[in-house]
Amino acid sequence: MAKITLKAVEKRFGDNTVCDGIDLEVEEGEMVCLIGASGAGKSTLLRCINLLETIEDGEILLDGEDISLPGLDPQPVRRRIGMVFQSYNLFPHMTAAENVMLAPRRVYKKSRAALRPEITELFERFGLADRMDHYPDQLSGGQQQRVAIVRALAMKPEVMLFDEITSALDPQLVGEVLDVLRLLKDSGMTMVLATHEMGFAREAADKVCFLKDGKVVEEGAPSAVFDTPQHPDTQAFLARALK
Amino acid sequence: MTKTTAAGKTRRQIYEDRLRRRSMLIAGGSTLAVFLAVVILVPMAPGWDRVKASFFNWEVFAKTFPKLLEAFKLDVAIFLWSAPAIVILGLLVALARDTRNPALFPLRILGAAYTDIFRGVPVVLTVYLIGFGIPGLGLPRPWNSPYIWGSLALILTYSAYVAEIFRSGIESVHASQRAAAASLGLSDADSMRFVILPQAIRRVIPAQMNMFIALQKDVALLSFIGPVEIFRQAGVFKSLLANFTPYVGAAVIFLAVTIPATRYADYLLAKQNRERS
Numbered sequence: 001m002a003k004i005t006l007k008a009v010e011k012r013f014g015d016n017t018v019c020d021g022i023d024l025e026v027e028e029g030e031m032v033c034l035i036g037a038s039g040a041g042k043s044t045l046l047r048c049i050n051l052l053e054t055i056e057d058g059e060i061l062l063d064g065e066d067i068s069l070p071g072l073d074p075q076p077v078r079r080r081i082g083m084v085f086q087s088y089n090l091f092p093h094m095t096a097a098e099n100v101m102l103a104p105r106r107v108y109k110k111s112r113a114a115l116r117p118e119i120t121e122l123f124e125r126f127g128l129a130d131r132m133d134h135y136p137d138q139l140s141g142g143q144q145q146r147v148a149i150v151r152a153l154a155m156k157p158e159v160m161l162f163d164e165i166t167s168a169l170d171p172q173l174v175g176e177v178l179d180v181l182r183l184l185k186d187s188g189m190t191m192v193l194a195t196h197e198m199g200f201a202r203e204a205a206d207k208v209c210f211l212k213d214g215k216v217v218e219e220g221a222p223s224a225v226f227d228t229p230q231h232p233d234t235q236a237f238l239a240r241a242l243k
Numbered sequence: 244m245t246k247t248t249a250a251g252k253t254r255r256q257i258y259e260d261r262l263r264r265r266s267m268l269i270a271g272g273s274t275l276a277v278f279l280a281v282v283i284l285v286p287m288a289p290g291w292d293r294v295k296a297s298f299f300n301w302e303v304f305a306k307t308f309p310k311l312l313e314a315f316k317l318d319v320a321i322f323l324w325s326a327p328a329i330v331i332l333g334l335l336v337a338l339a340r341d342t343r344n345p346a347l348f349p350l351r352i353l354g355a356a357y358t359d360i361f362r363g364v365p366v367v368l369t370v371y372l373i374g375f376g377i378p379g380l381g382l383p384r385p386w387n388s389p390y391i392w393g394s395l396a397l398i399l400t401y402s403a404y405v406a407e408i409f410r411s412g413i414e415s416v417h418a419s420q421r422a423a424a425a426s427l428g429l430s431d432a433d434s435m436r437f438v439i440l441p442q443a444i445r446r447v448i449p450a451q452m453n454m455f456i457a458l459q460k461d462v463a464l465l466s467f468i469g470p471v472e473i474f475r476q477a478g479v480f481k482s483l484l485a486n487f488t489p490y491v492g493a494a495v496i497f498l499a500v501t502i503p504a505t506r507y508a509d510y511l512l513a514k515q516n517r518e519r520s
Contacts (some may be wrong), residue, residue, distance in 0.1 A: 075425075091420065091442075194429060
């Protein structure tokens, strides 16, 4: 059974259909990259999986369990699915460590003292050991984004969603964030990324999914999608994206 | 190679120094001219002697000022017990108006009605209605005290304004902060308490300070319903001495509090704008 299964997911904002019958399977431990032009529906799809948006039709299954059931309490689901955003969205009035500890403290009722060791370990793993007590505005974009990843990981999620997490970064800071993603993949995390980093998708993804106008146009192994794209839309997109 | 003069300054620095000296000279000269004109011309105006005797009588000022200062303590006391109540009630009303829980919908309506009513009615009218009206129902001592009901009138009025300012602060926190909190599995209440409110409150502190400066002045309205605070005390002296100088004395005391407080609020606002740009 797949970790995440999307069946004919449909999402509309008014008259605008953003996800138009999307089917997708993400296996346990797999990294799936969603590619496509801005407005293709990549970000919205991720927000739907994390239940930040409700879907009009279709089903979203987590471990075979329908999490898109209308009326379902979203909070227990969100604890199992971590999400990282393009604009980091750190809480600016808290230090990096407080950002990371807030949710485990409130949701799992753990004390700061109990959390500190495991948090410290996470910060060390991602090269942020000396940044724990800094405020977000004292950190570079790359550091902020890594803290945001640590914050999501501290909830011990089963799946991680990444919404164009390098798009707001200076080019020289992109690498350090991509390294973190590689580290996570090696640890066996199930990951779904919306990304414009084609080189990274080709090298690290298990599966690549090309979206256009809210539909999956083409999907498959990165080598297949990047080297021998079948659909003319995919070919056109890649010709521009890889030039 | 930069060309520097003997004094070790660049051409640019010399030019800017000269500009600065010149504008200081002009500003100083024009200020002095206006000041002199006021000092010389105003006493020449017809009736100035009468104005001076009635409003700026030094003897009356010196005699009444200590008593006015004494009475001002009551204003400060009323302010001090009203202000915390206003912060708490204002915050509660703001949260009630922001709630999305359908069971609490009546609270939302009440909150909206409350802010509409108390922001729409002149403060002095509320003070009369509650401060005279409720003790007039024949309550026993000490529950007929004008202090209680007068303060309540101020609390109800100002909480309505303060609630709206809190609400604007809550709405100014970007939706992405709520999304981030939700994505971590935080409950709506926790997200409000730990993520949204701390940022919202910080942002509206300068605006709230201006509200409390206004409150400090409006405490004087309670003089209409009984308490002998500074405004009423000044009125007593005015009748006694047939002179308006005590009112000027009272104004001086208010200004001594409100001008530094206003400047401080402006400073906080400027600091916040700098930090956000």
